[in-house]
Structures are given as structure tokens and as C-alpha cells.
Amino acid sequence: MKILIADDDSLSRRLLEKTLQRAKYEVTAVENGLSAAVQLCKIDGPRLALLDWQMPELDGPGVCREVRKRKDQGYVYMILLTSKALKKDIVTGLGAGADDYLTKPFDTEELKARLRTGQRILELEDKLVEAREYMRFKATHDSLTSLFNRGVIMELLGREISRSRRERIPTAIMLCDVDHFKKVNDTHGHLIGDEVLQEVARRLLSSVRSYDYVGRYGGEEFLVILNNCDATAAPGRAEALRKAIADTPVNTTIGPFRVTLSTGMHQTDNWGFRTVEELLHEVDAALYAAKAAGRNCVKFAKSDITADDPRALATQAVEIVPR
Amino acid sequence: MNTASASILDLEDLLNRVDDDRELLAELFLIFKTVFPAHLQRLSEAVNGESATQVETESHTLKGMLLNLSAPRAAAAASELERLGRDHSIGSMKVAFAGFQAEAEALLSQMDECVIELRP
Numbered sequence: 257m258k259i260l261i262a263d264d265d266s267l268s269r270r271l272l273e274k275t276l277q278r279a280k281y282e283v284t285a286v287e288n289g290l291s292a293a294v295q296l297c298k299i300d301g302p303r304l305a306l307l308d309w310q311m312p313e314l315d316g317p318g319v320c321r322e323v324r325k326r327k328d329q330g331y332v333y334m335i336l337l338t339s340k341a342l343k344k345d346i347v348t349g350l351g352a353g354a355d356d357y358l359t360k361p362f363d364t365e366e367l368k369a370r371l372r373t374g375q376r377i378l379e380l381e382d383k384l385v386e387a388r389e390y391m392r393f394k395a396t397h398d399s400l401t402s403l404f405n406r407g408v409i410m411e412l413l414g415r416e417i418s419r420s421r422r423e424r425i426p427t428a429i430m431l432c433d434v435d436h437f438k439k440v441n442d443t444h445g446h447l448i449g450d451e452v453l454q455e456v457a458r459r460l461l462s463s464v465r466s467y468d469y470v471g472r473y474g475g476e477e478f479l480v481i482l483n484n485c486d487a488t489a490a491p492g493r494a495e496a497l498r499k500a501i502a503d504t505p506v507n508t509t510i511g512p513f514r515v516t517l518s519t520g521m522h523q524t525d526n527w528g529f530r531t532v533e534e535l536l537h538e539v540d541a542a543l544y545a546a547k548a549a550g551r552n553c554v555k556f557a558k559s560d561i562t563a564d565d566p567r568a569l570a571t572q573a574v575e576i577v578p579r
Numbered sequence: 580m581n582t583a584s585a586s587i588l589d590l591e592d593l594l595n596r597v598d599d600d601r602e603l604l605a606e607l608f609l610i611f612k613t614v615f616p617a618h619l620q621r622l623s624e625a626v627n628g629e630s631a632t633q634v635e636t637e638s639h640t641l642k643g644m645l646l647n648l649s650a651p652r653a654a655a656a657a658s659e660l661e662r663l664g665r666d667h668s669i670g671s672m673k674v675a676f677a678g679f680q681a682e683a684e685a686l687l688s689q690m691d692e693c694v695i696e697l698r699p
Contacts, residue, residue: 257630267610267644272594310639339658361646364596509606 257375258302261285262292262319263337264311265448268360272306272337289314293322293340296332303330304374309338309349321486324353331381333374337362398472400450401457409471409479412530416469416481421527427491428523430480430497431539432460435516435551437476444510451508452515463500482523490523494554502552516552518543523556586652587682588689593649601697608690611648618644619683622660626676634672635664638679645686653682 259281263269266287267280273285281549284302286292290313295301305323307316314322316336323332336349339360346357355377356370398405404412413429420427434456436439441449453476460470460478473479482493498517505512518542530538542557597603618641625633638660645654656679663672 265640265647266614267607268647270610271603271607271647278598308643310636314651339639339646360643361596361649364598508665540605 257304258282258284259304259306259371260295260302260314261306262287262289263306263308265308266330268308271368272362275364275367276306276371279371281371288312288512289316289319292319296323296334297326297329300328301332303332303378304371305332305334306333306337307354309336309345312332317349317354320349321351329526330385332498334380335370335374340469346387360469398457401454401472402476403457403461404469404471406453406471406473409469409473409481410532412469412471413479413481413536416483417527417532417535420525424525425484426481426486426523426525428485428493428521429535429539430494430521430554431473431536431543432478432480432484432497432517432518433543433547434476435547440513444508448508448510452506452513455506455508456517459500460497463497485523486525487523490521490556492555494519494521498552518546518551519554520544521554521556522544587650587685588693589649589651590693595645596649605694605697607648608694611644612687612690614644615641615683615687619680622676622679625664626660626672629662629669629672631667631669631672633664635661638664648686650682650686653679653686656682 259276261269261272261276261283263272263285264287269285269287269295273283276283282302284295286295289307289311292305292307292311293314296305296319305319307319309316311319316338320334320336322521323334323446332352333356335356336354337358338345338349340349341359349357355374358367358370392409394406396404396405403409416427434452437449437452440452444478453472457470457472457478460480464470464480464482467483468485469481471479480497482490498519502516503512506515520539520541522539522542527535538557542555546553546555592603594601597607618637622634622637622641624630625637635684638657642654642657642661657677660672660675660679662668663675
């Protein structure tokens with residue numbers, strides 16, 4: 257494990273360095289508080305530290321305060337090791353954010369024992385962070401496909417539409433539905449249906465850019481948000497996603513299936529004043545038109561927005577991408 | 580090594596701290612002998628210049644070093660100087676500094692003896 261020693265006294269520094277190397281620590285030794293704070297605030301910096309109190313540029317308690325200001329990194333366990341042994345010094349040191357306090361001269365066995373305590377605390381913190389991240393993932397992602405779940409993709413849609421309105425950046429929304437999915441489930445069972453959904457999800461996700469979003473909207477429906485996608489690019493992007501599914505059969509445990517998607521798409525940089533729900537209703541109408549046109553195709557929703565009456569004109573589904 | 584010199588440098592305690600690594604011990608002595616004169620010079624200047632804060636700072640650093648070297652008498656003398664500096668007891672500093680110097684000289688002499696003893 258990495259450990260930082262900060263001490264301006266070269267003798268103490270060397271003694272600690274050797275003692276900790278013998279105890280199998282990966283030691284970084286610095287001679288002033290500022291260097292210590294820089295090391296400890298690095299993303300992959302040491303998470304255990306032994307700090308002298310009195311150092312040039314920044315003292316030990318100052319290092320503790322600087323490190324504790326950082327909220328975006330793992331916990332750093334800091335021990336003040338000093339010849340200041342007054343009770344008020346101990347209180348000040350711990351108050352600055354130190355986790356423990358040892359006085360010079362240190363006893364080697366006691367020092368190692370206290371460092372092991374620090375390691376236990378850090379391991380516990382790692383487990384808690386891991387559990388929190390797992391829960392966060394579970395709360396935001398669909399358990400079958402690992403895509404964003406409906407709640408999150410809707411929230412992202414709202415955010416991206418707002419951004420598109422604010423910055424006049426073109427955005428495209430796609431609602432994709434697996435064709436004849438009920439038949440797959442009825443004929444081969446839900447487990448095979450699940451395999452199909454997982455593969456469709458994987459292909460959709462690998463076909464978009466890192467700043468686009470894909471979520472499971474419900475059942476066999478997927479919602480795709482393409483950021484910064486203008487009217488020229490949209491048909492090509494939609495066709496690429498359609499082909500990503502249709503061109504290669506999906507391999508399942510009982511053999512390969514040809515799977516296709518019907519897609520409703522909406523693309524603009526002028527969303528008017530409609531709500532997200534109203535926009536989705538328009539995309540859904542385009543999806544319905546794609547189904548009616550024989551499936552495995554993309555239909556665009558088109559809304560003619562005017563400044564005078566943004567809600568007045570009805571949505572029309574118009575064919576864009578040939579099958 | 581006689582009893583009187585043992586109180587200047589507690590070699591048993593020090594060897595225990597360095598896990599009986601005599602090579603490291605010799606290295607630590609060398610570091611001390613290299614850095615100590617500059618510390619002593621700064622401390623002397625602080626005492627003569629009646630800079631209580633500087634006396635406190637320098638003697639604190641020396642105390643930490645001496646404690647790690649298991650040199651209790653010199654560490655106690657440095658600790659006393661640190662206290663005087665903290666309390667701004669300017670009048671007592673020169674006497675305390677002379678006492679510290681005497682302890683430091685005894686320690687350096689003791690270290691030289693130890694280095695000879697520690698040679699393989």
C-alpha cells in the first residue's frame with residue numbers, strides 16, 4: 257500500500273522510510289507540507305500519510321485541512337507524528353482533520369499497529385463506496401439490459417431538450433421497438449426473449465457515440481437520444497442503428513434469430529414549447545407509422561412550429577429511410 | 580560503553596527502533612552529523628538575536644531529531660529551549676543554550692564511539 261511521509265527533518269524521514277519499507281509499504285517521502293498536500297490530493301496518490309507537525313510552507317494540520325477540503329476523492333487516513341505532546345496540540349491536530357496522533361520518538365510496533373488500523377478504515381471505506389456505487393447503478397439502470405432505466409432516460413431527455421432549446425443545438429430522439437417481439441416470447445419463451453433484448457441493447461449502445469444516451473423505455477422499446485445531431489446526419493444515424501440490428505442475426509442459446517427494429521424519430525433544434533411527454537407522443541406516432549409501413553424502417557415525426565402558435569399544427573409522420 | 584554515556588545515547592533503544600539494522604544506524608548518525616551544525620548555527624543566531632519564536636522552532640526540530648536518535652539528555656535540553664522560546668523567556672535562553680551545546684558535544688562524541696563499535 258502507498259504511504260506518504262512528510263517531515264522536514266531528513267533523519268526522521270529516513271528512519272520512517274526504512275521502517276515502512278521493511279513493513280512492505282510503498283513509500284513516498286517529502287520534506288514540506290505543500291508537497292505533501294499535492295501528493296495526497298492526486299487522484300491516485302497515497303491514502304495513508306504520516307505527517308510531521310512543523311514543516312516549511314504548510315504545517316501538518318494545514319495539510320490535513322487542505323486534504324479534507326477535497327470531496328471528490330477517496331478518504332485519506334492521516335497520522336500526525338510529532339514531538340508536540342501537549343493535550344492542546346493533540347486536540348488541535350485532530351480538529352484539523354488528522355485521524356490519529358503519535359509522538360516522537362515512535363515505537364515501531366505501535367506505529368505499524370496504528371497504520372494497520374488506518375488500512376482497516378480505508379478498506380471499510382472502499383467497501384462502502386463499492387456498495388454505494390452498486391446501489392446507484394441498480395437504481396439508475398435496467399437490470400436486464402444494463403441500459404439506463406425509464407426514469408433516468410426520461411430525465412436525460414428532459415435535460416437534453418432543455419439544453420437543445422437553450423443553446424439551439426440540434427438533437428434527435430429515437431423510439432425503437434423490436435418487431436414481432438411478442439412472437440419470440442410466445443414461441444421460444446421469455447428467457448430467449450431476454451437474450452434478444454440484451455443483444456439489441458448491446459448493439460444499440462455500441463452504435464452510438466459516448467455522449468449519446470440509450471435507455472430501456474419499457475418492454476421491447478428503447479429510447480435513444482442523439483446529441484448534436486442535425487437534419488443532414490439524422491437519417492444516416494437512424495439507418496446505421498437499424499442496420500446494426502437487422503444485418504446480423506442475434507445469437508441465442510437455441511440458435512440465431514433475425515431481429516428488426518421499427519423506429520420513430522424526431523430531430524430538430526426548434527422544439528417549441530411542448531413538454532417532453534408531448535414530444536414523445538409525436539415520436540410514438542412516428543413509430544406507429546413505421547410499424548404500419550411494414551416494420552424494419554424509420555419514420556420521422558415532423559412538427560411545423562411557428563412562433564405565433566407553437567402547438568397549433570399537428571404532427572405528421574413522413575417516411576425518410578427506405579427499407 | 581559505561582552507564583553515564585548510555586544516558587547520552589540509548590543504543591539499545593535505538594537499535595530496537597531500527598530493527599537492529601546497523602547499516603541504517605550508521606546512516607542516521609551520518610545524517611545527523613551532516614545536518615546538525617546548520618541547525619545549531621540557526622539556534623545560536625536565534626538565541627543571540629533573542630528571537631523567541633525562532634528558538635522555539637529550531638529547538639523543536641532538534642528535539643524531534645534527538646528523540647528519534649534515543650538521545651534523551653540532548654533532547655531534554657532542546658525541549659527546555661523550546662519551552663523557553665514558547666514562553667518568551669529570553670533571559671534564560673543563553674544559559675539553556677550553553678547546556679544544550681554541552682549535551683550535543685557529548686552526544687557527537689558518543690556517536691563516534693558507537694560508530695567504531697558498530698563496525699563489523
